[in-house]
Amino acid sequence: MKRKHPEAQSRRAFMQVAASTGLLATLPFGRRAFAQGEAPLLVNSIRSLSNPYHAAWNAGGEAFAKHAGLDYVTLVTEGDSEKGVADIRGILARTGGNAVVNVDPNDAADARPIVEACVAAGAHVMSQWNKPDDLHPWDVGPNYVAHMSFNGQQYGRTTAEIMFEAMGGSGGVLALGGILSNTVAIQRRAGLEAAVADAPGIELLDYQVGDWQSSKAYDIVNTWLARFAGQFSGIWCANDDMAIGALEALRVNGMSGQVAITGIDGVETAVQAVMDGEMAATVSWDPFWQGSVGLSIPLKARLGELDVTTLGKDKREFYAKGVVVTPENAEAFYEANYVTAPGLDLDDVWGRYAGPIEQS
Template structure:
């Protein structure tokens, strides 16, 4: 059944019901609740910043899904301000009367609780991604808090570190750029780096600096690190691609692009271009296009009754999604299928990329 047509049919039923209710008298009082329950919901995405290429692709995925089901889509941007992010969501809940589904990447880990509580309290449905407190669980807010999605940051951080170590010949000094220290992804990716370092004693971590996921901060920090350590720096580990690209620009300013390998996470276009050019050794993508669309598809399926949230297994409530390594051996194929053209995703395959439950 075409979702768009089903929502249109619901709208027609509402108008007939309203006319019948007006004639019946007492039933009229119940009409607003019925209308809210059956009207087409609004799809809402809440992310940190569209200036970040990763979140820009996330928005594209959300819009592609919204178009596929014929629903209105609204993007809320916190610009790294937790209070703004939470306030904007509450305002949208009020505007829609709770008739919405939300895909939220909370700006910071503590933000997830007020976002979930406000959404559930309004009767809306929500999926969170990346950041939430360890004691906040979808099962405690069934059915409205449908799922939480992460990607195994420890595995990704360790994988790219090992590739970097191999690229510099198994020994030498590296520097590392971390994300916001209070976010799950930054914490886990740093743990992965630490595990790789512990297993490779010939690699020396010269310095670890926090660049808060931003290319501008990474550029400045890398420039300073190059001045400080000079040719001791054989490679650069970055917790996300945007910081990696900032580091690359700092290397380019010193004529070192392609001579000092970089690794990152996210699979943004500029990083994939750098892999193709031999300036990045690798990147790992969680596929933000998929995240943007599937983070709406799952709660919409719950709201419309296509899935019964109460019967979902634990691995569908809090799960790791599938991450993909992009390196020299597969970069051209990835570029063709994901950058040269819009990815083709089956939005009805809600659980096809589940790799397992999140570690507790």
Template sequence: MKIRDFYEAAALDRRRFLIGSALGAGTLLMPGLVRPAFAEADLALASSIRSLSNAFHAAWNAGAEAFGSSIGARHAALVTEGNSEKGVADIRAFLAQHGAQAVLGVDPNDAPDARPIVEAVSAGGGFVTTVWNKPDDLHPWDFGNNYVAHMSFDGTPAGAQTAKALFEAMGGSGGIVALGGIPSNKPAIQRKAGLLEAVDANGNVELLDFQDADWDATKANSVVSAWITRFGSDIKGIWAANDGMAIGALEALRAEGLAGQIPVTGIDGTRDAVTAVRNGEMAATVDWDPFWIGGIALSLSYQAATGKIVPENEPQEHREFYAAGKLITQADIQEYWAANVEQSPPEPDWNDLWGRLDRQIN
């Protein structure tokens, strides 16, 4: 199936925008042992993500579906809706059904969730790749081959880059307000750190207020509406830790007739955000390519499940790494638009597991 077919069928963003007690059928594996490889048709693929109404995770799921289709394997979306207990329970249930045939790509709802998820998958003999969230002391190489890899993107420079783009768009000085993600999420922590670094380095910008909106557009809309009432014309720019909250902020500005007058930045590269950059309503976003993330997370786990790679034989930079993203501003939006919207990008090479590796996570 073509990439465009997935997007048209589900009205999703384009690719570039964007364990308990009952593990029944699982086979307990000792670290270091390589089990017989399964055929593609034997495997059960699943992605654990926050919400299909979230543009980032909708594109993630489209990429996961595309990868599953490419190998002829079934895929399920396990949606947490921001509930950690549900996220862990759904994965346990999936393991109880599929055991050692389970192949997972997981965005843990919160960093502590990664440990019980990884322990459950390892006990069941399945294979998992995590993205974004995990404790710093949890490492794939401590779980043999079952915890295949952890992939993330360095949010600190992204937070700083979008902040600097915001400052430039508002003329280099004035008051800003900022929207954070879930406070305990590693990406939220990093992106906030980047923002604060940029503010500290610029003596002409004042952070009027910072509030966490939990990656949620509706919460962000409510917070920004209150800020408009509270700060009025003192707000010269709005920084958001992801595109969903940035779009929520834009809706609040539109309601007051202020869209395009107060610049906004986000992070994720969703279609709505990239369009807003092109329309002059947002100053910048960062494209992580969630379509690729959804597919490559499953591909890493799948290649371990089928014996095409042996994770224990891979260097640590292949098992815990930052991938590269791209800053998009109004200065380069036309070039980006021509290459990624007007033209359909090629389908990802799902066998190129580390082609976008930036560096090992330290």
């Protein structure tokens, strides 16, 4: 398969340059005048900047804030729920609630205290991925603008089915999941298990929690290589960071390309691995876009450019579209997302809308 272009920049690096050279002219918010003390602080709260997915998310936030002419802060939880909640409360206290918050809560339960703190302080907040099933923006009020996610069960199943096909439709598989209490991890595991149930030639040998981390995935796979030697031909991973950890363990043991691996997130290293035949598939959410649109929507609400009260439930709790990346489209995807300038137009904040999140 084609190796990446030597002159290619990572998406994050490109967008940092683009932000400083005016290439983000498609973004909707130009610099505007605010009275002293009125300009809201833009805040992205994510897991870790060492994770390439969240690093791209942060790059999107930085680029959006620079174009909007607003100050920007990145908060990282490093997997610590208490820290995540406390850091946001600290920002709210510092700004007197004059903030726009885009948050990927560490755990589903974290969303409630974060949302309640933002609303009480008068900030506008949008959540992504994780929240309790009974927490809805329309029950809280207009300052909890929206919640966005992607259909974890659908894409968890899709990547599993691609892996089964790459295996020839039969054999043993192993699986690496995210944090047990994480909404997305639960959904993706459900998709995997549904796919296994419908594939009589496939046996799920083991499922281990890798906490979304490549280092934990690496250690788990090394243990599996001894425990299940010769018994498996596929490793399903709930995110790309774990998939890369699994791949590295295979590389060290001389097994690269011999086991079908799938991940989810569409980070650059995973797409490259698909191009090189070391992974069977990944799914891109476009974290750069998530870091941007997750600020754009609540900022529009704060500035009065979006009337939250007129939005139906379908636009306040919704799924966005992902892109499944396989060997058939990996090279074109890489060119469009990591080599050339990515197109981004947040004037159409619903351009990647995939439908409402079904209510239980």
